[in-house]
Amino acid sequence: MEKELAQNQNTFNFAVxxxxxxxxxxxxxxxxxxxxxxxxxxxxxxxxxxxxxxxVKQANLDKAxxxxxxxxxALKAEQDVLNAKNDTxxxxxxxxxxxxxxxxxxxxxxxxxxxxxxxxxxxxSELENAxxxxxxxxxxxxxxxxxxxxxxxxxxxxxxxxxxxxxxxDAKNAKVDSKQANLDRLVAKxxxxxALELAEKKAKQLAEEEAKRTFFYQAGNKILDGKGNxxxxxxxxxxxxxxxxxxxxxxxxxxxxSRRVSxxxxxxxxxxxPQTGEKTEQTFGKLAALMVGIASA
Numbered sequence: 001m002e003k004e005l006a007q008n009q010n011t012f013n014f015a016v017x018x019x020x021x022x023x024x025x026x027x028x029x030x031x032x033x034x035x036x037x038x039x040x041x042x043x044x045x046x047x048x049x050x051x052x053x054x055x056v057k058q059a060n061l062d063k064a065x066x067x068x069x070x071x072x073x074a075l076k077a078e079q080d081v082l083n084a085k086n087d088t089x090x091x092x093x094x095x096x097x098x099x100x101x102x103x104x105x106x107x108x109x110x111x112x113x114x115x116x117x118x119x120x121x122x123x124x125s126e127l128e129n130a131x132x133x134x135x136x137x138x139x140x141x142x143x144x145x146x147x148x149x150x151x152x153x154x155x156x157x158x159x160x161x162x163x164x165x166x167x168x169x170d171a172k173n174a175k176v177d178s179k180q181a182n183l184d185r186l187v188a189k190x191x192x193x194x195a196l197e198l199a200e201k202k203a204k205q206l207a208e209e210e211a212k213r214t215f216f217y218q219a220g221n222k223i224l225d226g227k228g229n230x231x232x233x234x235x236x237x238x239x240x241x242x243x244x245x246x247x248x249x250x251x252x253x254x255x256x257x258s259r260r261v262s263x264x265x266x267x268x269x270x271x272x273x274p275q276t277g278e279k280t281e282q283t284f285g286k287l288a289a290l291m292v293g294i295a296s297a
Contacts, residue, residue: 075176
């Protein structure tokens, strides 16, 4: 019985030492996590300061991605450490379960001794050496009580140590989860920015391709689209036409294939004759040149 108590005491001492090591490791992990969170904040700030210029933005984005990759690797390393701590906690719980089993065994021994004592007390009058046997039974009962009390105290200490280790581990898990969530948001933001860049670039390419197939007509200082509608704010540079935002929209042409467009050009030219301020000969010269292209309509 004393040997079992000594073994239980050794197990308890080993569990306490293990929990102390776990606490030290968790404190170190907290410090590392705090430093990594600061670096992650710096990486977030670098991403937020990306300029609108695509080349510079891409370079900064690549740099932020590299920092993010390093943080993810560091997070994985911390997760590995956390997993190791979980293993240690599991072993500590196994030790606690072992001590609980020892308590259960001690309780069984105690109950057995109580039953034996009861039987001896009932047969006390029938035994010649009843006094000796009773003293022995009482001694055994006292020893069983001491063993039971020691086992209960051991279990209580184990439970307290386990509760402390679990609380520290839960706090660590919560911080790691929070950091992972921040990293996930950063990755999602980078992917969204990249997708937006690609979409804008694709839209610009499509608009330019469409503009190459779009033609306009010029009637004095007015620009008309392919249906003969005046498009306000449009300007020209040579044969190129630009919309009100300065974006390339298409080309000027004199190849009029629609009667409606031809009539609208004539209407716009006629309406501008009194306001041009040019000499009559020059105005009619421009009109005649345009009519050459309209004649086939």
